[in-house]
């Protein structure tokens with residue numbers, strides 16, 4: 153049998169969301185079994201690993217070689233419970249999930265589930281996270297297309313690259329997130345390339361419109377100014393993200409600190425200190441505080457530590473610069 157240590161490592165690596173590490177330990181178990189004379193079992197374990205690896209590899213390999221690094225494929229692990237958003241928004245995210253699950257029923261009435269989604273809102277408010285939650289809830293692979301990098305790298309042939317991506321969207325059902333999608337919008341592109349950007353944007357819109365795949369297509373942007381109404385029409389749903397309200401900040405801090413939270417919190421100060429920060433910044437401050445507590449051999453994050461970390465985030469907060 154596998155040693156207790158191996159079993160513990162297996163479990164740990166499973167939750168560390170590092171599949172390669174998981175595979176390595178599983179192979180160690182196989183080697184261990186082989187050493188004990190359990191050849192058939194060792195063989196079975198190796199077979200299982202090889203099969204899983206081939207399937208995972210296939211997921212990544214389907215993207216053309218030169219797109220590596222521009223498309224990140226991952227197995228989604230983010231669950232809905234971690235996402236702190238207003239109820240109105242949650243209902244809409246849940247509706248996307250519900251309609252996807254009930255798509256056959258809708259189809260019999262000639263209706264399609266909502267699957268082209270536009271997410272708009274400031275950085276760090278949960279747009280990328282929402283796409284990951286969708287993938288996790290729908291048990292679909294997640295592919296993040298880094299639009300800004302795609303545009304910079306394939307200047308002049310971006311449309312051709314987009315076509316390849318949309319071919320894959322058709323062939324391989326998944327959640328496809330066009331992240332920082334406003335890079336196509338134009339503002340960040342060079343002046344003399346505005347014409348090119350227009351063309352790219354138009355072809356992107358066309359691809360979206362023509363798409364009849366089973367995939368979920370999510371586009372996320374920080375700058376709605378760049379997007380014209382023509383674009384909005386192409387999507388089945390447009391969701392707006394905002395900075396967290398005090399209530400949401402409290403929920404977020406409670407979620408992230410979890411077992412490190414003390415009951416002695418004076419929320420008033422903490423909420424004042426976290427005002428103006430995005431979800432991502434608060435999340436980071438909480439993680440910094442947990443790290444510090446662990447290094448100080450403390451079981452809990454005390455309020456002064458959290459305040460200190462929130463203050464640090466306030467000082468580096470992007471929105472504050474130049475104010």
Ligand SMILES: Nc1ncnc2c1ncn2[C@@H]1O[C@H](COP(=O)(O)OP(=O)(O)O)[C@@H](O)[C@H]1O
Pocket residue numbers: 234235236237273274275276277278279280281282372393404431432433435
């Ligand atoms: N609404 C949210 N609820 C909980 N955590 C969040 C939320 N928004 C952001 N975070 C945290 O910040 C990280 C980065 O957020 P992200 O989803 O990438 O923001 P965006 O895509 O809007 O810029 C997330 O992985 C998560 O840890």
Ligand SMILES: [Mg+2]
Pocket residue numbers: 276279280281331332372
């Ligand atoms: Mg994002």
